[in-house]
Amino acid sequence: MTRLVVFCLFLVGLAAVMNLRDYSTIEVDNSRFDYEKKKAEHEAHVKERKELEMQYAEAIKPKVVSDEVVVEFKPLVELTSPQxxxxxxxxxxxxxxxAKDGSGKQANKAPKIGGQMAWYLEKQLKDMKDLIRNNKNMAPIVKRLSYEDIKDLAVYTSKLPWNPKED
Ligand code: HEC
Structure with a gap:
């Protein structure tokens, strides 16, 4: 019995080897593969991806703020009190x-605040500090302000010229 099994396995092996030898005689035909064409296709694909990545980066770029840091500027309000x-x-x-005159900048989605009523400005800033009103651009700023700072800012800002500039 064992011999029969071994013999059968041998036959199967032989058949497999003969089959494989058949494959090695098949001629390889690369004529349908055009290297230059594939290369051009690949390059076009890479270029398209790069363009899409650039568009995506542009789309997700935050539209906020130049890195302009204002150190000193001429007051537009007469500084008649310590406040x-x-x-x-x-x-x-x-x-x-x-903006200096509180006219806001649409590019930063920042509204006009100059000349607005002081109590309203104070309330908005307080609400933002207390997270009743939340805006990701204002949040880090109001966090650093004390309630006293908020009051002083509200009074100052309310005296800025109301400038009906539309941008
Ligand atoms: C990084 C940009 C940025 C800076 C800096 C900034 N703000 Fe704002 N501010 C905004 C944006 C954006 C809004 C609109 C908030 C919203 O849509 O809820 C806003 C809203 C406000 C409002 C509410 C206006 C309204 O009519 O309800 C007040 C008041 C205000 N800011 C005051 C200030 C003061 C005072 C400072 C400086 C201490 C300041 N902001 C600094 C971006 C900024």
Whole structure:
């Protein structure tokens, strides 16, 4: 019995080897593979991907803020009290988005705040600090402000010229 099994296995092996030898006689025909064409296709694909990546990077780029840092600027408000002086000093950090005159910048999605009523400005800033109102651009700023700072800023900002500039 064992011999029969071994013999059968031998036959199967022999058949397999003969089959494989048949394959080695098949002629390889590469004529349908055009290297230059494939290369061009690949390059076009890579170029398209690069363009898409650039478009994507452009699309997700935050539309906010130049890295302009304002150190000193001429007040547009007469600094007649210590509160206004403090407000003026604090307002430096707002200029990138809201502009010197508080007219806002649409590119930064920052609204006009100059000349707005002080109580309203104070309430908005307080609400943002207390996370009742939340905006990712304002959040890190109000976090650093004390309630006293907020009051001074509100008074100062309310005295800025209301500038009906539309951008
Ligand atoms: C990084 C940009 C940026 C900076 C800097 C910035 N803001 Fe804003 N501010 C915004 C944006 C954006 C909004 C709109 C918030 C919203 O859509 O809820 C806003 C909203 C406001 C509002 C609410 C206006 C309204 O009519 O409800 C006030 C008040 C305000 N900012 C004051 C300030 C003050 C004061 C500073 C400086 C201490 C400042 N912001 C700095 C971007 C900025």
């Amino acid at each position: 206004l002086e403090r407000g003026h000093a604090l307002y430096k950090q707002c200029i990138v988005c809201h």
